[in-house]
Amino acid sequence: xxxxxxxxxxxxxxxxxxxxxxxxxxxxxxxxxxxxxxxxxxxxxxxxxxxxxxxxxxxxxxxxxxxxxxxxxxxxxxxxxxxxxxxxxxxxxxxxxxxxxxxxxxxxxxxxxxxxxxxxxxxxxxxxxxxxxxxxxxxxxxxxxxxxxxxxxxxxxxxxxxxxxxxxxxxxxxxxxxxxxxxxxxxxxxxxxxxxxxxxxxxxxxxxxxxxxxxxxxxxxxxxxxxxxxxxxxxxxxxxxxxxxxxxxxxxxxxxxxxxxxxxxxxxxxxxxxxxxxxxxxxxxxxxxxxxxxxxxxxxxxxxxxxxxxxxxxxxxxxxxxxx
Amino acid sequence: xxxxxxxxxxxxxxxxxxxxxxxxxxxxxxxxxxxxxxxxxxxxxxxxxxxxxxxxxxxxxxxxxxxxxxxxxxxxxxxxxxxxxxxxxxxxxxxxxxxxxxxxxxxxxxxxxxxxxxxxxxxxxxxxxxxxxxxxxxxxxxxxxxxxxxxxxxxxxxxxxxxxxxxxxxxxxxxxxxxxxxxxxxxxxxxxxxxxxxxxxxxxxxxxxxxxxxxxxxxxxxxxxxxxxxxxxxxxxxxxxxxxxxxxxxxxxxxxxxxxxxxxxxxxxxxxxxxxxxxxxxxxxxxxxxxxxxxxxxxxxxxxxxxxxxxxxxxxxxxxxxxx
Numbered sequence: 001x002x003x004x005x006x007x008x009x010x011x012x013x014x015x016x017x018x019x020x021x022x023x024x025x026x027x028x029x030x031x032x033x034x035x036x037x038x039x040x041x042x043x044x045x046x047x048x049x050x051x052x053x054x055x056x057x058x059x060x061x062x063x064x065x066x067x068x069x070x071x072x073x074x075x076x077x078x079x080x081x082x083x084x085x086x087x088x089x090x091x092x093x094x095x096x097x098x099x100x101x102x103x104x105x106x107x108x109x110x111x112x113x114x115x116x117x118x119x120x121x122x123x124x125x126x127x128x129x130x131x132x133x134x135x136x137x138x139x140x141x142x143x144x145x146x147x148x149x150x151x152x153x154x155x156x157x158x159x160x161x162x163x164x165x166x167x168x169x170x171x172x173x174x175x176x177x178x179x180x181x182x183x184x185x186x187x188x189x190x191x192x193x194x195x196x197x198x199x200x201x202x203x204x205x206x207x208x209x210x211x212x213x214x215x216x217x218x219x220x221x222x223x224x225x226x227x228x229x230x231x232x233x234x235x236x237x238x239x240x241x242x243x244x245x246x247x248x249x250x251x252x253x254x255x256x257x258x259x260x261x262x263x264x265x266x267x268x269x270x271x272x273x274x275x276x277x278x279x280x281x282x283x284x285x286x287x288x289x290x291x292x293x294x295x296x297x298x299x300x301x302x303x304x305x306x307x308x309x310x311x312x313x314x315x316x317x318x319x320x321x322x323x324x
Numbered sequence: 325x326x327x328x329x330x331x332x333x334x335x336x337x338x339x340x341x342x343x344x345x346x347x348x349x350x351x352x353x354x355x356x357x358x359x360x361x362x363x364x365x366x367x368x369x370x371x372x373x374x375x376x377x378x379x380x381x382x383x384x385x386x387x388x389x390x391x392x393x394x395x396x397x398x399x400x401x402x403x404x405x406x407x408x409x410x411x412x413x414x415x416x417x418x419x420x421x422x423x424x425x426x427x428x429x430x431x432x433x434x435x436x437x438x439x440x441x442x443x444x445x446x447x448x449x450x451x452x453x454x455x456x457x458x459x460x461x462x463x464x465x466x467x468x469x470x471x472x473x474x475x476x477x478x479x480x481x482x483x484x485x486x487x488x489x490x491x492x493x494x495x496x497x498x499x500x501x502x503x504x505x506x507x508x509x510x511x512x513x514x515x516x517x518x519x520x521x522x523x524x525x526x527x528x529x530x531x532x533x534x535x536x537x538x539x540x541x542x543x544x545x546x547x548x549x550x551x552x553x554x555x556x557x558x559x560x561x562x563x564x565x566x567x568x569x570x571x572x573x574x575x576x577x578x579x580x581x582x583x584x585x586x587x588x589x590x591x592x593x594x595x596x597x598x599x600x601x602x603x604x605x606x607x608x609x610x611x612x613x614x615x616x617x618x619x620x621x622x623x624x625x626x627x628x629x630x631x632x633x634x635x636x637x638x639x640x641x642x643x644x645x646x647x648x
Contacts, residue, residue, distance in 0.1 A: 079617070153489070172575060251499055259492065291507060
């Protein structure tokens with residue numbers, strides 16, 4: 001295939017979340033040429049969702065010629081299984097059980113369709129187009145409502161024997177610690193380092209310290225954004241919320257480093273807007289818990305991708321990155 | 325290369341420990357055709373060690389023809405770096421700093437020489453000749469004086485960006501927990517699940533329970549073997565020592581599973597002689613701490629390799645497994 005042809009080829013990247021679905025046409029330089037979206041939660045039947053998706057996407061495909069011009073469709077979706085193309089027991093999606101999503105998409109669009117979970121897709125996006133370009137060993141941690149992860153070793157995503165590797169948000173950082181609101185596990189990373197976890201920490205700490213600025217907000221306004229606002233205004237309790245979160249995150253990252261010895265750990269998601277308030281304690285506690293040969297080697301980096309496009313880029317990287 | 329030729333080809337496997345070095349000639353079926361050994365700790369200079377090794381090994385090489393008949397030399401050695409062929413800052417070896425061991429061996433033996441740490445070599449040995457045959461995703465945990473590990477994903481050992489991936493013995497299972505006698509870290513897996521850690525646990529527990537059979541032994545006779553003897557005689561404290569150890573190990577394994585989702589975890593080393601006393605609580609606490617999609621999927625398996633030959637087989641697998 002000539003370079004001229006390659007430059008005209010594109011992929012469809014689709015990011016499916018519990019509430020919204022975003023899609024876009026992406027070229028080999030990582031430019032999002034077109035984008036659009038639809039609600040996920042309006043479709044109780046997966047068939048209806050795929051029909052609606054097709055109605056929205058078909059005009060874009062026609063704009064770029066035919067399905068022939070597409071390298072394929074990449075889909076990032078919770079509990080998406082790379083090996084089988086199925087979605088399995090996804091708690092936050094309307095479609096229950098095991099859904100043969102990849103096959104259904106292929107039949108509808110007449111293109112190959114590769115799926116994986118959203119955090120794995122994000123890691124691929126960073127490797128192709130973002131802060132992980134040129135890296136063969138890195139770990140991507142997404143800090144949003146939950147904590148997701150994608151692990152790249154020897155230049156490949158680790159999928160594990162069943163396609164579900166890289167659920168680092170569910171690893172236990174404090175045995176017997178905070179009970180997870182949904183899984184019931186005690187002391188998982190997600191229970192502390194997600195936006196949800198930070199809100200819980202903030203609510204506990206402001207109750208202990210009535211003088212904290214955090215007490216000026218109503219209960220439902222306490223989130224990582226308002227904690228950040230108070231931290232900027234030098235409220236010591238708000239700063240302590242991020243320090244504590246960073247400690248738990250840093251302790252977890254140290255264990256991850258001793259597993260796969262990555263060149264860098266990439267952080268992505270709403271929580272990283274707290275900047276140094278969370279980055280500094282995270283780095284401190286990661287280093288402190290590392291076996292000496294790993295110290296001062298691993299870079300802690302924020303994602304470089306535009307947050308609005310990152311999910312689409314990551315999904316498209318699933319097929320753009322694997323061209324034969 | 326014809327199969328006939330292949331069947332005549334062999335490799336030299338060398339396992340270098342702080343005290344002893346073992347070596348052997350291994351064929352492609354994993355048969356140890358010849359073996360021998362020397363003391364490691366008698367040679368303060370690495371050059372003298374390599375000279376002595378050469379004197380012992382040369383007769384074996386001549387027996388199998390010439391260096392031409394050998395696929396190469398594989399070396400398992402603490403802190404051995406697969407990428408650079410160097411030994412780096414190995415606490416238990418007489419040779420300090422960064423030693424260009426692979427280059428020195430190549431110059432001496434006129435064969436390619438591949439090195440890695442002993443636990444990685446053990447994992448390769450299991451993949452080629454042992455309980456992990458046919459597996460593409462598994463984790464090997466060696467439970468001896470220390471706790472080592474080798475991680476295989478997508479059919480390849482994970483070396484990480486610097487060659488030092490897979491130091492799972494140093495991951496923290498109990499933040500702020502037992503201080504490690506050598507590294508100073510608090511609450512590492514090695515501090516609990518190594519033979520050394522088990523002896524510490526046993527000494528603490530027998531002091532609390534004067535009626536325990538463990539109190540019939542002198543202090544320096546308390547080790548995983550004597551604890552096992554008491555457990556077999558149904559001493560509840562000895563049984564509790566293994567239960568507690570298995571709990572810590574199981575909690576750690578759960579985190580490892582959520583990292584790389586292996587098909588199996590292989591356990592190897594002196595500690596596994598405790599059999600079900602340690603295996604059952606390990607399995608229980610692993611499953612209990614797993615995110616549901618991982619439950620009842622991962623096999624916990626004991627190594628199948630003869631312990632006396634395993635290290636040599638593992639080292640030879642470094643070159644037998646990578647024939648081009």
